[in-house]
Amino acid sequence: AQSVTQPDIHITVSEGASLELRCNYSYGATPYLFWYVQSPGQGLQLLLKYFSGDTLVQGIKGFEAEFKRSQSSFNLRKPSVHWSDAAEYFCAVRGNTPLVFGKGTRLSVIA
Amino acid sequence: EAGVAQSPRYKIIEKRQSVAFWCNPISGHATLYWYQQILGQGPKLLIQFQNNGVVDDSQLPKDRFSAERLKGVDSTLKIQPAKLEDSAVYLCASSPDRGFGNTIYFGEGSWLTVV
Numbered sequence: 437a438q439s440v441t442q443p444d445i446h447i448t449v450s451e452g453a454s455l456e457l458r459c460n461y462s463y464g465a466t467p468y469l470f471w472y473v474q475s476p477g478q479g480l481q482l483l484l485k486y487f488s489g490d491t492l493v494q495g496i497k498g499f500e501a502e503f504k505r506s507q508s509s510f511n512l513r514k515p516s517v518h519w520s521d522a523a524e525y526f527c528a529v530r531g532n533t534p535l536v537f538g539k540g541t542r543l544s545v546i547a
Numbered sequence: 548e549a550g551v552a553q554s555p556r557y558k559i560i561e562k563r564q565s566v567a568f569w570c571n572p573i574s575g576h577a578t579l580y581w582y583q584q585i586l587g588q589g590p591k592l593l594i595q596f597q598n599n600g601v602v603d604d605s606q607l608p609k610d611r612f613s614a615e616r617l618k619g620v621d622s623t624l625k626i627q628p629a630k631l632e633d634s635a636v637y638l639c640a641s642s643p644d645r646g647f648g649n650t651i652y653f654g655e656g657s658w659l660t661v662v
Contacts, residue, residue, distance in 0.1 A: 440589075468647050468648065472653075477655075478655055478656075479551075479638060479653040479654050479655040479656050480590070480638065480640075480653040481653075482650055482651075482652075485650065487647075487648050526589050526590070528589075530647050531647075533592075533603070534580060534592050534595055534603070534651070535590075535592070535651055536592075537589030537590050537591070538589050539587070539588050539589050540587075540588070540589050
């Protein structure tokens with residue numbers, strides 16, 4: 437069965453600084469990988485997804501993620517964080533079952 | 548295009564009472580999911596429907612939870628009797644079908660507090 441680890445529970449960055457959220461997955465074959473964002477009191481919104489092909493994928497709101505098979509990682513990045521990016525971020529993997537989520541990383545943005 | 552609709556958004560009940568949540572998926576989506584998200588954790592799949600049939604309910608606590616999707620569109624998730632540990636957000640989601648490449652779209656969730 438697949439699993440996801442998000443090592444960082446909480447990250448604080450300054451507005452305008454770069455961001456990288458870590459995600460490691462476990463799955464025997466090539467997985468389908470997703471990043472979702474959840475703002476307070478809201479549902480989950482898809483930021484981006486990787487199925488195959490180019491290992492660097494672009495998403496909404498200026499986010500991108502890079503799939504590294506050798507490291508079993510799918511880290512999320514943004515070059516310049518905005519205050520509105522403060523939210524909970526979930527990495528998820530889909531193999532032979534529906535989405536399995538990590539525990540999430542809470543992002544705080546300070547001025 | 549309308550998104551996944553859920554109601555009620557918020558519910559507070561006492562333990563041992565019952566509660567029901569309703570979900571209307573995106574039009575035309577054959578696959579419907581219910582996830583449970585406990586505070587501080589990622590969502591966990593409770594049950595998956597394909598049209599009006601159950602595909603996976605292996606993580607549904609069947610002694611107290613039940614779900615149905617009678618006409619292959621709307622779905623209801625029921626908890627009876629509720630326990631304190633059922634306090635969570637119940638997220639409904641849908642996708643066009645079961646294909647692994649399909650994006651799963653989530654509703655805003657139904658927030659349950661059991662006191």
